[in-house]
Amino acid sequence: MSGDNIGRRPGLFRRLWRALLQLAALFFLISVVLTAVYAWLPPPATPLMVLRLFDGNWIHKDWEAYENISPHLARAIIAAEDAKFCSHRGFDWQAIEQAWERNRQGKRMRGGSTITNQTAKNVFLWPDRTYVRKAVEFYFSGLIELVWSKKRILEVYMNVVEFGPGIYGAEAAAQAHFGKPASELTRREAALLAAVLPNPIRWSASNPTNYIRNRAGTIQARMNDVPDPTGDPCPRPTR
Secondary structure: OHHHHHHHHHHHHHHHHEEEEHHHHHHHHHHHHHHHHHHOOOOOOOOOHHHHOOOOOOEEEEEEEEHOOHHHHHHHHHHHHOOOOOOOOOOOHHHHHHHHHHHHHHOOOOOOOOHHHHHEEEHHHHOOOOHHHOOOOOOOOHHHHHHHHHHHHHHHHHHHHHEOOOOOOOOHHHHHHHHOOHHHHOOOHHHHHOOOOOEEEEEEEEOOOOOHHHHHHHHHHHHHOOOOOOOOOOOOOOO
């Protein structure tokens, strides 16, 4: 090996390392700016919406403020998706440990994701189950917990989550499935919408299978354990 080649290699490594650091800094800057912007403005679209559009599904969505969405839906989503939403900082470590153990045993991955995790995934990321995507999801989860309020996290989630083919957010879901605005959703309708969230392409809130009816019934029962989310799902205790 010539001396010239030996001398060039450290220089190449330094340039690659510098480029990686610059990319990391750019990613950090963009992620912080977007998170700060979305703390006040609605995300215009999500990666999943774009992918579904290429699959031939039109995008149906209408942003509604938290106050214009029935509190039954906030209650149903917390009951169905993340009962500890108000008490954690983006991560349910016990659920993550249980999901990791199931995965280690070769069982189907289930649970472990909080509403914060799902909001991060829906707003910023592509829909797959790789460890790389999960790591980036963790990063964004921590970031939005730092920048957004719990109310904002739930508001964004209820406005971007998929409730059916091409149907995103509470308002579009309420109109598509029940022919009414999101503000008028009943307790049962909210439970049905929350029940289909794990697989909204396969299941329908307006034409529920027996499994979805039973799941909605379970969610309705659990809603009794969720404090009234009117105004703010996670109000700070007064002294």
